[in-house]
Amino acid sequence: MAHYVIMGCGRVGASLALTLERRGHSVAVVDQDEHAFRRLGRHFGGQRVTGVGFDRDALSRARIQDAYAFAAVSSGDNSNIIAARVARETFGVEHVVARIYDPGRAEIYQRLGIPTVAAVRWSTDQVLRRILPDSDLAGEFRDASGRILMAEVRVSPGWIGRPLSALEAAAGVRVAFVTRFGEGVVPDAGTLYQQGDVVHAVMAVGEQDEAERVLARGPEGAGGLPGEAGAGLAEQDTAVEGNGERS
Numbered sequence: 001m002a003h004y005v006i007m008g009c010g011r012v013g014a015s016l017a018l019t020l021e022r023r024g025h026s027v028a029v030v031d032q033d034e035h036a037f038r039r040l041g042r043h044f045g046g047q048r049v050t051g052v053g054f055d056r057d058a059l060s061r062a063r064i065q066d067a068y069a070f071a072a073v074s075s076g077d078n079s080n081i082i083a084a085r086v087a088r089e090t091f092g093v094e095h096v097v098a099r100i101y102d103p104g105r106a107e108i109y110q111r112l113g114i115p116t117v118a119a120v121r122w123s124t125d126q127v128l129r130r131i132l133p134d135s136d137l138a139g140e141f142r143d144a145s146g147r148i149l150m151a152e153v154r155v156s157p158g159w160i161g162r163p164l165s166a167l168e169a170a171a172g173v174r175v176a177f178v179t180r181f182g183e184g185v186v187p188d189a190g191t192l193y194q195q196g197d198v199v200h201a202v203m204a205v206g207e208q209d210e211a212e213r214v215l216a217r218g219p220e221g222a223g224g225l226p227g228e229a230g231a232g233l234a235e236q237d238t239a240v241e242g243n244g245e246r247s
Contacts, residue, residue: 002025003025004027005062007053007071011039012073013039014039018044028062028067033050047063064093070087077102085114115196150200150202151208153215157218167199175199175202
């Protein structure tokens with residue numbers, strides 16, 4: 001069981017808190033409006049902390065020092081990013097995410113190392129995918145036979161600047177698309193992995209754990225740069241399918 005701290009008890013924050021509690025985790029919700037906690041219902045067993053989400057005292061009362069992850073999902077972009085940075089830089093929380101309303105700011109925050117999600121109706125699921133442990137993540141898509149899975153995979157920063165074809169060859173997967181600065185990008189043979197990219201890959205069911213172990217080690221741990229051979233295959237596929245990079 002992990003401990004999670006959520007800033008903001010609006011629709012998304014309350015949904016996150018209740019979902020995490022149902023999964024057996026401990027949860028603390030921080031909001032400066034105590035009336036917002038009514039969204040949690042009477043049976044919520046986690047903490048309700050009244051205060052500003054980036055205030056150190058409020059975060060300490062929410063047991064931020066014990067948190068596996070922190071999600072800033074209030075209605076203010078600036079408050080969310082400040083709170084996320086305080087959680088990471090002051091309290092050392094490794095897994096943080098900030099909900100962003102202005103897509104124009106997403107690139108700036110991604111470059112600061114803060115994953116962001118757009119304020120859309122499915123953002124609860126997006127936040128969960130960024131803060132839950134790997135073992136809690138489910139595949140995004142399975143084909144009708146149940147043999148093929150498309151899932152978000154975690155990638156080591158060591159792959160930054162490497163072709164996505166190198167990731168494919170090392171892990172034995174096919175990159176379907178990447179989410180870059182909040183937008184989907186269909187890669188071609190020359191597309192490089194960039195900081196902040198979220199990689200969605202297609203693989204055989206049962207191979208996700210091994211693929212993530214390979215990608216988490218970086219190119220050196222994966223046995224050098226196998227992308228040279230993989231790039232040739234990707235180029236052939238690109239020539240046949242006519243896919244181009246969208247940015």
